[in-house]
Amino acid sequence: MPVLRDTHRQRQTQSHYDTFPYEVGVRQSLVYESPHTLMGRFITEIKGGSILDIGCGPGNLLAPLAQRGNRVWGLDLSWQTLHLAVEHLHQSGQGSKVQLVQGSALVLPFASGQFDRVFAVGSLHHTPNARAGFSELCRVLNAEGRAYIALYRKYSYYHVLYQTLGKIARLCEKNRLLALIINRLLILPLFLIYFVLGRWIIHRRLQIPRWQESLNYFADQLLNPVVSFHTSAEIESWAHQTGMKISEIATAHAGALLNIVICRP
Numbered sequence: 536m537p538v539l540r541d542t543h544r545q546r547q548t549q550s551h552y553d554t555f556p557y558e559v560g561v562r563q564s565l566v567y568e569s570p571h572t573l574m575g576r577f578i579t580e581i582k583g584g585s586i587l588d589i590g591c592g593p594g595n596l597l598a599p600l601a602q603r604g605n606r607v608w609g610l611d612l613s614w615q616t617l618h619l620a621v622e623h624l625h626q627s628g629q630g631s632k633v634q635l636v637q638g639s640a641l642v643l644p645f646a647s648g649q650f651d652r653v654f655a656v657g658s659l660h661h662t663p664n665a666r667a668g669f670s671e672l673c674r675v676l677n678a679e680g681r682a683y684i685a686l687y688r689k690y691s692y693y694h695v696l697y698q699t700l701g702k703i704a705r706l707c708e709k710n711r712l713l714a715l716i717i718n719r720l721l722i723l724p725l726f727l728i729y730f731v732l733g734r735w736i737i738h739r740r741l742q743i744p745r746w747q748e749s750l751n752y753f754a755d756q757l758l759n760p761v762v763s764f765h766t767s768a769e770i771e772s773w774a775h776q777t778g779m780k781i782s783e784i785a786t787a788h789a790g791a792l793l794n795i796v797i798c799r800p
């Protein structure tokens with residue numbers, strides 16, 4: 536039964552991201568190269584090798600990775616999202632270096648030990664079993680490999696937001712009229728302010744998103760049907776059980792995210 540439930544929940548996630556791809560204007564973001572962020576340092580240290588981005592979304596990370604790796608793969612559950620990734624890679628001129636694969640983070644279609652670097656940024660917490668996704672990620676990492684994972688942090692302000700305002704928004708979304716009045720006309724404008732302020736805090740840049748971009752971000756944050764939240768102790772125990780160790784850990788987005796680098800001891 537758990538397998539059937541997982542399949543159903545992955546379909547829900549797939550359908551969610553087919554409707555609202557994670558198209559939120561973070562491409563070419565300085566965060567990918569910044570020496571002040573764990574991710575920026577992790578990326579700039581890459582010199583060649585094979586790289587996998589699990590839950591690559593519309594390819595936000597793929598172009599910067601393609602500039603540094605020899606071979607890059609992006610995997611995502613959502614076809615619509617992958618279509619956008621194709622477009623973005625084409626625009627960045629990095630398309631020929633990247634292979635895109637439709638598939639699940641829980642059953643990666645790759646050989647054990649195939650990759651030098653693996654990324655799972657904001658994706659494992661949308662699977663029905665982040666723990667299983669974590670161990671699948673470790674399986675495809677080679678002996679000297681390192682992985683960068685970003686997961687929602689338990690008990691953060693965003694955890695509370697998802698379970699309160701998010702619950703109302705998800706209920707309203709079931710009814711067309713309520714979805715229009717409460718979600719699109721009431722919550723979404725508030726969310727726009729949250730988005731603009733958040734981007735300013737993270738990137739120190741005033742960025743006014745397009746309507747569709749705001750809607751996608753709102754949907755990602757509040758309408759997402761499958762979201763899990765985790766503690767650093769929990770992830771440390773997963774690492775321990777999988778024969779890995781956490782080499783670096785930091786919080787980001789005002790404590791909403793746990794950013795973790797793992798490797799073999």
Ligand SMILES: C[S@@+](CC[C@H](N)C(=O)[O-])C[C@H]1O[C@@H](n2cnc3c(N)ncnc32)[C@H](O)[C@@H]1O
Nearest residue numbers: 552557590591592595611612613639640658661
């Ligand atoms: C919040 S977006 C993050 C996208 C990208 N990593 C980024 O940081 O810009 C989450 C992505 O994970 C993908 N995803 C969710 N569950 C997945 C699964 N079980 N297998 C593969 N991808 C999945 C979604 O389709 C979506 O594109």
